Amino acid sequence: MGDGVVDLELDRAHSARMYDYYLGGTTNFPADREAGDRTVAAFPHAPTAARINRRFMHRSVRHLAAAGLTQFLDIGTGIPTSPNLHEIAQREVPHARVVYTDNDPIVLAHARALLHSSPEGRTAYVHGDVTEPEALLAAEQVGATLDFTRPIALSLNALLHFVPDDGAARDIVELLKDALPSGSTLAIAHGTPEFDPEGMARVVATYRAAGTVVRVRDRAEIERFFAGWELLEPGIVSSHRWRPDPGDGSEHHTAAEASSYAGVARKP
Numbered sequence: 001m002g003d004g005v006v007d008l009e010l011d012r013a014h015s016a017r018m019y020d021y022y023l024g025g026t027t028n029f030p031a032d033r034e035a036g037d038r039t040v041a042a043f044p045h046a047p048t049a050a051r052i053n054r055r056f057m058h059r060s061v062r063h064l065a066a067a068g069l070t071q072f073l074d075i076g077t078g079i080p081t082s083p084n085l086h087e088i089a090q091r092e093v094p095h096a097r098v099v100y101t102d103n104d105p106i107v108l109a110h111a112r113a114l115l116h117s118s119p120e121g122r123t124a125y126v127h128g129d130v131t132e133p134e135a136l137l138a139a140e141q142v143g144a145t146l147d148f149t150r151p152i153a154l155s156l157n158a159l160l161h162f163v164p165d166d167g168a169a170r171d172i173v174e175l176l177k178d179a180l181p182s183g184s185t186l187a188i189a190h191g192t193p194e195f196d197p198e199g200m201a202r203v204v205a206t207y208r209a210a211g212t213v214v215r216v217r218d219r220a221e222i223e224r225f226f227a228g229w230e231l232l233e234p235g236i237v238s239s240h241r242w243r244p245d246p247g248d249g250s251e252h253h254t255a256a257e258a259s260s261y262a263g264v265a266r267k268p
Contacts, residue, residue: 010029010031011031012031012210012211013031013032013034013035013036013210013211013212014032014104014106014212015104015162015207015212016076016077016078016079016102016104016106016107017029017032017079017104017106018032018035018036018039018210019050019078019079019158020032020078020079020081021033021036022036022040022046022047022049022050022051023047023050023051023054023081024047025079025081027079027106027110028079031210035206035207035209035210038206038209038210039203039206039207042199042202042203042205042206043196043199043200043202043203043206043259045196045199045256045257045258045259046203048253048257048258049191049239049257049258049259049260050158052239052240052253052257052258052260053157053158053189053239053258053260053262054081055240055248056157056189056239056240056242056262057085057088057155057157057187057189058083058088059242059243059244059245060155060187060242060243060262060264061085061088061089061153061155061187062088062089062091062092063243063264064089064153064185064187064264065088065089065091065092065093065096066092069089069093069096069151069152069153069185070093070095070096070097070150071096071097071098071146071147071150071151071152071153072085072086072089072096072097072098072099072152072153072154072155073098073099073101073142073146073152073153073154073155074098074099074100074101074155074157075101075102075130075136075154075155075156075159075176076101076102076130076156076157076158076159076162077100077101077102077107077114077125078102078104078107078158079104079106079107079110080107080110080111080113080114082113084100084113084114085098085100085155086098086100086114086117086121086123089121090117090118090120090121093121094118094119094120094121095118095120095121096118096121097121097122097123097145097146098117098121098122098123098124098145099123099124099125099126099141099142099145099146100114100123100124100125100126101125101126101127101128101130101136101139102127102128103127103128103129103130105127107127108125108127111125111127122145123145124141124142124144124145125141126139126141126142130156130159130163130172131163131168131172133172133175133176134175137176137179148179148180148181149181150181150183151180151181151182151183151184151185151267152180152181152184152185153184153185153187154176154177154180154184154185154186154187155187156173156186156187156188156189156225157187157188157189158189158190158191158260160173160188160190160217160225161190161191161214161215161216161217162212162213162214163215164213164214164215165215166215166217166221169215169225170224170225173186173225177228177229177267180267181267182267182268183266183267184266184267185232185264185265185266185267186225186226186229186264186265186267187262187263187264188222188225188226188261188262188263188264189239189260189261189262190216190217190222190225190260190261190262191203191214191216191217191259191260192216192217192218192219192222192259192260192261193216193218193259194218194219194255194261195238195254195255195256195258195259196256196259199256199259200216200259203216204216216259219236219261222236222261222263223236223263226263226265228267228268229265229266229267229268230265230266230267230268231263231264231265232263232264232265232266235263236261236262236263237261237262237263238255238258238260238261238262239258239260239261239262240253240255240257240258241255242262242263242264
């Protein structure tokens with residue numbers, strides 16, 4: 001953080017704090033709530049979609065940890081909301097190591113909540129932006145926490161739709177994939193217009209008015225992010241349909257409510 005004062009940018013809405021607002025969190029401010037309310041007015045399913053994406057993260061991390069993954073890199077972490085990724089992973093594997101990254105200074109201010117690792121494991125936080133993936137990977141905390149000779153589970157949950165340029169988004173994902181060894185995994189949840197085109201068009205317009213450009217993508221575009229890796233069953237599906245837990249209520253949700261695709265793939 002340095003010795004200077006961190007500008008928390010509370011006068012403008014930030015996607016991480018809007019997401020926190022949708023989830024019923026308390027780390028959001030008038031600009032975030034105003035933009036969030038406009039989004040909900042345009043797309044009433046927004047809070048449900050946020051909860052569906054959060055539950056996909058929980059399920060995918062739990063599955064990967066149970067399958068033997070012990071290292072996790074979560075880019076676009078968002079405001080800490082328990083259970084956080086390391087809590088899910090360390091329930092399965094107490095010695096799991098997790099690195100969180102986000103570009104919101106508010107997340108940095110609350111990062112201590114992400115650092116309550118199990119005694120056997122370790123967590124770290126890096127303040128950085130996915131649009132500068134080389135800098136993220138080169139951060140001291142990343143190298144000190146993760147062993148890049150062993151598989152790493154990369155999580156890009158509800159993040160890539162905030163990288164509107166298709167070429168830049170693909171380049172970022174490919175750079176990150178190239179840095180990971182065989183056996184690593186990539187988990188993505190990504191907004192799509194396929195299930196409610198009009199509603200998602202209103203969401204995109206609302207975010208743009210709040211100063212954030214969003215690019216929702218169709219299934220084929222999202223599948224390209226996984227190119228060269230082996231998709232785990234059931235492939236790329238609506239977020240609430242990725243390995244739902246029995247009795248978790250997923251059957252009561254619709255694809256239009258989720259308006260997001262999700263998938264997990266493994267590097268050969």
